[in-house]
Amino acid sequence: METYFDVNRQPKINLLVKGSRKSGILVALLDTGFDGYLSLPITLAISLGLELISVTAVQYADGRIKNELVFSVTVVLNGKEKLVQTTLTDSTEALAGTALFADYEVKFNFATQKIKLEKIH
Numbered sequence: 281m282e283t284y285f286d287v288n289r290q291p292k293i294n295l296l297v298k299g300s301r302k303s304g305i306l307v308a309l310l311d312t313g314f315d316g317y318l319s320l321p322i323t324l325a326i327s328l329g330l331e332l333i334s335v336t337a338v339q340y341a342d343g344r345i346k347n348e349l350v351f352s353v354t355v356v357l358n359g360k361e362k363l364v365q366t367t368l369t370d371s372t373e374a375l376a377g378t379a380l381f382a383d384y385e386v387k388f389n390f391a392t393q394k395i396k397l398e399k400i401h
Contacts (some may be wrong), residue, residue: 282294283310283394283395283396283397284393284394284395285390285393285394285395289390289393290309291309291310291388291395292307292308292309292310293307293308293310293376293395294306294307294308295307295308295355295356295357295374295376296355296356297318297320297324297328297353297354297355297356298328298353298354298355298356298361299325299327299328299329299330299331299353299354300328300329300330300331301327301328301329302327302328302329303328303354304324304327304328306320306324306374307374308373308374308375308376309373309374309375309376310376310381310386310388310395311375311376311377311378312378313341314375314376314377314378315377315378315379316338316365316366316367316377316379317355317364317365317366317376317377317379317380318353318355318364318365318366318367318374318375318376318377318380319366319367319368319369319374319375319377320351320353320366320367320368320369320374321368321369321370321371321372321373321374322368322369322370323372324374325351325353325366325368328353330351330352330353330366331351331352332349332350332351333350333351333352333365334349334350335347335348335349335350336348336350336367338367348367348368349367349368350365350366350367351365351366351367351368352364352365352366353365353366355380357380358399364379364380381397383399383400384397384398384399384400385397385398385400
């Protein structure tokens with residue numbers, strides 16, 4: 281699992297994700313304002329073959345509340361597979377939320393542009 285800052289100084293992580301049709305590596309923005317697991321581009325969800333599991337109300341940063349479709353996706357973190365929930369986005373950018381890293385200590389060093397993920401025992 282590679283973590284880094286992109287040219288715009290945004291923290292990113294490479295994640296292996298698996299659906300019913302295929303798997304692949306995606307680059308996701310680590311979004312500390314997002315309390316879910318993942319938000320994936322619609323085109324990626326379709327190509328992976330993700331399974332619809334529910335509908336949930338989501339509140340956005342601007343206060344809007346909207347019903348979102350929730351899908352299941354397998355994410356590989358530190359060599360271990362974890363089935364998590366994802367919503368979809370019209371954006372081309374995937375978001376990795378704080379729920380995905382609940383078992384980790386995450387340290388952002390903006391001066392050195394390094395991210396450190398440590399599994400909590």
